[in-house]
Amino acid sequence: MASELMAQDHSPTQIPQDSIDGDYLIKLYRQMVLMRRFEEEAAKAYTERKIGGFLHLYIGQEAVGTGVINACDPNDYIMTSYRVHAQYLARGGTARAGMAELFGKQTGCAKGRGGSMHFFSKEKNFLGGWGIVGQHVPIAAGCAFASKYRNDGRVTVCFVGDGAVSIGAFHEGMCLAALWRLPVVFVVENNQYAMGTPLSRTMVTEDASVRALGYPMARATVEGTDVVEVHQAAKHAIDRARNESLPMLLEFKTYRYRGHSMADPGKYRTKDEVAEWKKKDPVLVAKARIERDFPEQTSQFETIKQEVEAEIQDAVKFADESPHPDPKDVGLYTYTGGPFA
Numbered sequence: 243m244a245s246e247l248m249a250q251d252h253s254p255t256q257i258p259q260d261s262i263d264g265d266y267l268i269k270l271y272r273q274m275v276l277m278r279r280f281e282e283e284a285a286k287a288y289t290e291r292k293i294g295g296f297l298h299l300y301i302g303q304e305a306v307g308t309g310v311i312n313a314c315d316p317n318d319y320i321m322t323s324y325r326v327h328a329q330y331l332a333r334g335g336t337a338r339a340g341m342a343e344l345f346g347k348q349t350g351c352a353k354g355r356g357g358s359m360h361f362f363s364k365e366k367n368f369l370g371g372w373g374i375v376g377q378h379v380p381i382a383a384g385c386a387f388a389s390k391y392r393n394d395g396r397v398t399v400c401f402v403g404d405g406a407v408s409i410g411a412f413h414e415g416m417c418l419a420a421l422w423r424l425p426v427v428f429v430v431e432n433n434q435y436a437m438g439t440p441l442s443r444t445m446v447t448e449d450a451s452v453r454a455l456g457y458p459m460a461r462a463t464v465e466g467t468d469v470v471e472v473h474q475a476a477k478h479a480i481d482r483a484r485n486e487s488l489p490m491l492l493e494f495k496t497y498r499y500r501g502h503s504m505a506d507p508g509k510y511r512t513k514d515e516v517a518e519w520k521k522k523d524p525v526l527v528a529k530a531r532i533e534r535d536f537p538e539q540t541s542q543f544e545t546i547k548q549e550v551e552a553e554i555q556d557a558v559k560f561a562d563e564s565p566h567p568d569p570k571d572v573g574l575y576t577y578t579g580g581p582f583a
């Protein structure tokens with residue numbers, strides 16, 4: 243099996259171009275608007291000290307989470323880093339449960355115990371929310387191993403940042419995924435920086451997908467600001483993982499508009515660089531596509547704006563009014579105080 247893999251051509255995969263219909267694209271657009279407004283409101287709440295700890299925003303990267311997660315089946319597992327809020331919404335998590343989690347409330351998706359970095363939903367097969375860079379890659383491989391062992395037809399999708407691709411755990415997970423032909427898709431969100439460190443200071447090439455070559459594993463690098471292109475690539479990789487039980491690495495070129503977290507003013511990059519990327523704002527790119535390809539859908543823009551605004555204001559109110567977890571329950575959901583005790 244190994245020699246068969248070694249003999250394959252490992253140049254980047256040409257992604258087949260599927261068509262996408264107007265109803266579907268407007269759904270993806272709506273999700274991105276929701277993510278954007280959710281996080282703008284979270285940033286405001288953070289400055290009002292309603293949110294403790296760190297807050298890492300996904301603003302600018304929405305096309306990646308939206309395109310990839312919508313290409314999955316609801317049964318597929320999703321795992322991601324601390325930049326987690328928008329992906330939870332793409333998975334069908336509610337703005338209420340997300341905002342309440344940020345506020346540390348009992349009604350949050352992790353019952354207020356996870357906070358910003360550790361959103362989790364067993365029902366939605368959304369397996370976190372991980373803070374240590376690359377740590378979840380071997381866990382994703384293990385998850386895909388379980389699916390293969392049980393023959394349950396599920397795919398695991400594991401999001402990492404560009405900062406993870408030189409981390410040991412990333413390579414351990416990739417190695418086993420290739421060796422055991424696991425149904426897993428590794429999504430590298432190359433937003434150009436790991437905290438303040440540009441990729442050029444940690445890798446000899448701008449093409450992070452070459453990390454797949456060592457195992458070897460199929461790979462592609464795709465424009466991450468266009469939700470349609472992201473969706474097509476993800477669909478290809480997920481179908482292949484499901485039907486042929488083979489892993490793939492997808493790199494998406496993207497950009498975060500804010501600093502690494504709310505604590506970072508982002509002084510290591512120029513205003514011009516940020517402005518250049520904002521010309522490819524994923525929300526605007528999707529909007530332009532709809533205007534060009536599906537003009538009959540444009541009448542929905544205003545409704546979406548109003549609906550999303552109401553949903554976000556409702557979520558903030560809900561989070562504000564929800565109770566904190568009861569201190570007497572502090573031991574719940576731990577090995578000593580929970581069902582495992």
Ligand SMILES: Cc1ncc(C[n+]2csc(CCOP(=O)(O)OP(=O)(O)O)c2C)c(N)n1
Binds near residue numbers: 376406
């Ligand atoms: C193993 C490990 N080393 C260092 C850190 C500190 N740290 C937190 S985020 C981060 C940068 C990660 O960048 P990237 O993977 O590109 O993700 P992004 O923040 O751009 O989404 C670092 C070094 C950590 N959390 N884990």
Ligand SMILES: [Mg+2]
Binds near residue numbers: 404432437
């Ligand atoms: Mg990064």
